[in-house]
Amino acid sequence: MYVLAADIGGSHIRMGLLQEGHVLETESFAVDAACAGLARHLPQIEETARSLCTRRRVSLAESQGIGLALACLVDAPGKRVLRAVKDKYEDAVSLDLPQWGQQRLGLEVVLETDSRAALLGEWRYGAGRGCQNIIMVTLGTAIGVSVLMQGRLLRGAHAQAGLGGHFIVNPRGRACNCGGRGCATAEASTWALPGIAREHPLYAESTLSKIPCIDYRAVFQAAAAGDIVAQEIRDRSLDIWGACIVSLIHAFDPEVVILGGGILGSAETILPWIKAWVTSFAWTPWGPVDVRLAAHLQQAALLGMSSLFDHGLNCL
Structure with a gap:
């Protein structure tokens, strides 16, 4: 099974299609400074997720889910954003991201703070093994x-x-x-x-x-x-x-x-x-x-989100 992941950073959003700790496809795009909210970027995240699957000739249904690593305070077990920094993704607190994932992609959504996702990626697949x-x-x-x-x-x-x-x-x-x-x-x-x-x-x-x-x-x-x-x-x-x-x-x-x-x-x-x-x-x-x-300077957070599916959502 595959995993889709997005590293939603302050200046860029990097996305990947992964399988068992390997990044198969990746694509990134700049965050529009004039559109600070996360909701404004969800359509491009959806479009990129579909594009990554198409490139690999796999269907969305073959993915276990999509992991979102966010530059926010995240309640990972509760799958919600608790707090965002000023002028960047402040609307994420009010978004139902699991519902978005089900409605737009038909996938389970897992959330994590971006820095913790990067640590997970390095622990499972990189410099922290x-x-x-x-x-x-x-x-x-x-x-x-x-x-x-x-x-x-x-x-x-x-x-x-x-x-x-x-x-x-x-x-x-x-x-x-x-x-x-x-x-x-x-x-x-x-x-x-x-x-x-x-x-x-x-x-x-x-x-x-x-x-x-x-x-x-x-x-x-x-x-x-x-x-x-x-x-x-x-x-x-x-x-x-x-x-x-x-x-x-x-x-x-x-x-x-x-x-x-x-x-x-x-x-x-x-x-x-x-x-x-x-x-x-x-x-x-x-x-x-x-x-x-770090062993994965650009892709650690993607690998970390993948690890939550690869090793079980309750492993931490």
Whole structure:
């Protein structure tokens, strides 16, 4: 049997058709910034699901279901969205997504928070195989964190456990879309990056000022070329990520930390820096924590949603 999955992120939606832990077909499309609600994107998700099946010459009926990994707080057992961040998929809280799946695709719908889905994918099919205590940090549009403790996903009373992306790293810092201030996500993630760059006193003299849409690839490239503003932004971001990961290690005592997300395209710089932070500042008398790069930088969440069908919906 096949599984359809959608990784519904802040800037792109990536979809896949999977079978037994293998991604057979995949397609992604940009989220329309002018159409912030999830409902506006459901028709394209439906169309893409049908297209993926057609490409593989399978019918929708041959799929076990469709898994939706969302950049929201999700009540996975209850199959509903509890909370969405401001200006992004806020309408998801009021949507009956299981009903949509049955009516439009004839399929069972499973929901999970995107960061937890990515952890599941790496645990079952990637860098976390064989481990029972894992922290996964995804660096992308936002900073996503998920935790596996003794073989079970950490959820908490309100599905908020392990939200390390909202650790406060600067009490007088930038406003976050969660309503807080100085969160790691507000200080060192892609959605906040243009504002961070513009606030630098030397921004006008930086090559970054000539880039219409600043992302971390541009920052790392400019930094390597000697741009002082880019170097300062890069180094501060690396320090924030390192500090967050050390705090997560102290909080959750993992065997391994897995780093994923689109920013890890610059892993040759990021991974050694984070490892140095962990070696220098993590208090782990029993020995060092293994910090690894995700095996599936682009497809971990798709694999995670597939695993919920492959290993049973009640496995976690």
